[in-house]
Amino acid sequence: xxxxxxxxxxxxxxxxxxxxxxxxxxxxxxxxxxxxxxxxxxxxxxxxxxxxxxxxxxxxxxxxxxxxxxxxxxxxxxxxxx
Amino acid sequence: xxxxxxxxxxxxxxxxxxxxxxxxxxxxxxxxxxxxxxxxxxxxxxxxxxxxxxxxxxxxxxxxxxxxxxxxxxxxxxxxxxxxxxxxxxxxxxxxxxxxxxxxxxxxxxxxxxxxxxxxxxxxxxxxxxxxxxxxxxxxxxxxxxxxxxxxxxxxxxxxxxxxxxxxxxxxxxxxxxxxxxxxxxxxxxxxxxxxxxxxxxxxxxx
Numbered sequence: 001x002x003x004x005x006x007x008x009x010x011x012x013x014x015x016x017x018x019x020x021x022x023x024x025x026x027x028x029x030x031x032x033x034x035x036x037x038x039x040x041x042x043x044x045x046x047x048x049x050x051x052x053x054x055x056x057x058x059x060x061x062x063x064x065x066x067x068x069x070x071x072x073x074x075x076x077x078x079x080x081x082x
Numbered sequence: 083x084x085x086x087x088x089x090x091x092x093x094x095x096x097x098x099x100x101x102x103x104x105x106x107x108x109x110x111x112x113x114x115x116x117x118x119x120x121x122x123x124x125x126x127x128x129x130x131x132x133x134x135x136x137x138x139x140x141x142x143x144x145x146x147x148x149x150x151x152x153x154x155x156x157x158x159x160x161x162x163x164x165x166x167x168x169x170x171x172x173x174x175x176x177x178x179x180x181x182x183x184x185x186x187x188x189x190x191x192x193x194x195x196x197x198x199x200x201x202x203x204x205x206x207x208x209x210x211x212x213x214x215x216x217x218x219x220x221x222x223x224x225x226x227x228x229x230x231x232x233x234x235x236x237x238x239x240x241x242x243x244x245x246x247x248x249x250x251x252x253x254x255x256x257x258x259x260x261x262x263x264x265x266x267x268x269x270x271x272x273x274x275x276x277x278x279x280x281x282x283x284x285x286x287x288x289x
Contacts, residue, residue: 008195012264036200040271043203046278047271050208051220051239056118063135067117070139071110074146080104 002030007037015045094158102149109149113142116159119241120166126236127170129225130177137173141166156247163241164251167233174229195265199275207278223273227266234259235266 002010007030013019014027031038092115100108117138124137145152145162152161208216224232224240237248238259249259 008197008264008268012260012267015267036197039200039202040197040268043201043271043275043278044267046203046207047267047274048239050216050274050278051270052242053208054217054220054240056122057217059118059121059138063121063138064117066135067113067139067142068110071106071113071142071146074143075106075109078147080102080146080149 001033002026004030004034004037007031007034008040011041011044014041015048095154098149098152098154098158101146102152109146112158112162116162117142120162123163123166123236123241124170126221126224126240127167127229127233128173128177130173133170133173133177137166137169140169144169156250160243160247160251163237163243167237167251171229171233195261195268197268197272199272201275201279203275203278204280211277219274219277223270226273227269231262231266231269234262235270238263239267 007027010019010023010027014024017024031041094112094115097108097111097115101112120141121134121138124134124141125131128134128137141162144165152158204210211219224236227235233252234248234254237243237251238245243251245256245259245263248254248263249256252259254262
């Protein structure tokens with residue numbers, strides 16, 4: 001049986017679904033038995049899910065335009081050598 | 083004829099090849115594909131709009147300048163992320179001189195990952211908030227992490243780089259990336275708990 005500390009050290013790989021299948025099975029066993037670690041697992045999983053679901057915002061129009069203008073100047077001054 | 087890219091997937095290598103041959107429109111296409119992500123990354127690291135814009139410009143200008151050196155061993159995206167992270171860290175170091183900006187390995191010593199909050203969250207707790215509110219909550223949570231943790235978290239879990247790619251971008255060992263990622267994830271869940279916890283479980287809800 002894993003301790004709660006062992007569980008925490010294995011949490012990343014468990015969440016990322018990587019690592020040794022035997023250890024994953026033992027983590028699974030631990031969270032089924034230990035309500036606190038189940039909460040840590042579930043809330044960390046939700047944390048990642050929420051962050052990964054967030055699309056980057058459009059960048060402000062003026063920022064985009066200044067970027068394109070800077071690039072145009074660069075391209076005109078230094079065309080790629082072919 | 084190269085096979086068409088899977089629908090919805092951006093085939094950057096064709097654009098890189100054309101850009102290398104001097105096709106500026108192809109380079110502009112790479113810029114439009116990644117500018118939002120690079121700007122977000124720069125904002126997360128520098129925590130400042132003006133610095134983030136500088137980083138955005140300098141990164142793409144450098145990428146253009148050094149396109150001839152890009153060998154295609156990694157993805158163009160990983161390469162531009164690496165340039166942007168370095169630019170952003172330079173900005174951060176210029177502004178702050180304290181050691182919290184240090185990303186070196188010594189930061190990992192003597193700190194165990196910790197868990198304080200044990201509160202059940204709702205299912206799909208993000209739905210409680212509008213997109214704007216949610217962005218603010220998440221941005222504030224990331225911004226409150228130390229640079230060393232924030233940078234690893236953003237690369238791994240926001241920008242979706244692998245552990246190996248993150249280690250290469252930040253010049254860190256793989257164990258250092260793993261240990262920082264764990265602590266960043268745990269700290270974020272602590273910070274987000276007050277927004278996402280199941281309402282009925284809050285003993286102070288009625289005060």
